[in-house]
Amino acid sequence: MDRVLIAATPSYDLYRSDGTKIGWIEKKLISFMDTFDVYMEGKGGFGVTGLFKPTPAYRIEGDFLDRNFSFKNEEGKVVARANMDSWIQIDMMNHYQVQVAEGMDACLVLACVCCIDEEFDEEHQERKKKREEE
Template structure:
């Protein structure tokens, strides 16, 4: 949709100096001014891009908001150096051929280099899955699925085994929702603490947003239709400045595993 609007605008301005087909009427004087002035044309393209970007934000849970407060669970899973002052974009590539069925390679699209790896356990027990996240060859986090839980639940631990919290599918919600609860958050007895983060959207099509307890968008997950891999299933994660990227990756991979069978059925239906 966005590509169509952008292309239509370009055609309206550059369609053979008024003799070609123009989907939107543009005065000849405006067209001549824009075409003869690279600066004006560049400014127009920038404005169009900003408008489309704002429209996309509105449709996907709002703009990503830089996070300035300390993380509720303390030090980021990968260490303080993993926090960025800039928006970060990662590509999650799931291996279709895997001994564990839970292997992901994450690429940093901003610098086009590998970012981290997620590897599943070699041995499986029914309802008991474990995934390990490594950064620069060093394990930084563990996802451990609970054997007994009312809804799908994964404990999230540091490399040394310290539990920082868990992600679970919400029991009461109008639509599919996952919540991350911090282990150290204040709570009374068996009553779990309020969710520190909520993930909502279309999980099957991998279009969902992660928000903090203030309702601010801190990460967005979307399918990347511009790049296709023969051996990879590929989607993108955009992460707000100051947000823990490893936690976002952990939550995305946990959700991905819960919808793994549905993803496979969809790929088969699409003939992929």
């Protein structure tokens, strides 16, 4: 995972262990609720913005505050689920239960879960810091 520093919304590039970019995940800019889109490298479109962006391979929706969300493919079928396991939680570690459908790339799902967890941890820290300053 590599956070994209210059982006309209929180975005992360996703890489395999050999350094090959497999795609990217970004928080949807305009949405009634938090949604993330996952794009696969080389799957149509050119560029990463506006009308030239490819169709998302997966959409991630759910309750991000409670960290309970699902991955849906282009047809709207659920191909993975992630739920935060609330039995053991430490500030520096979160535990998740992840279910992945047959044929779905488990490493891609885990990388996306890590990106989402990081994003909401940062938002939580920013809110906490603002409250302390008030």
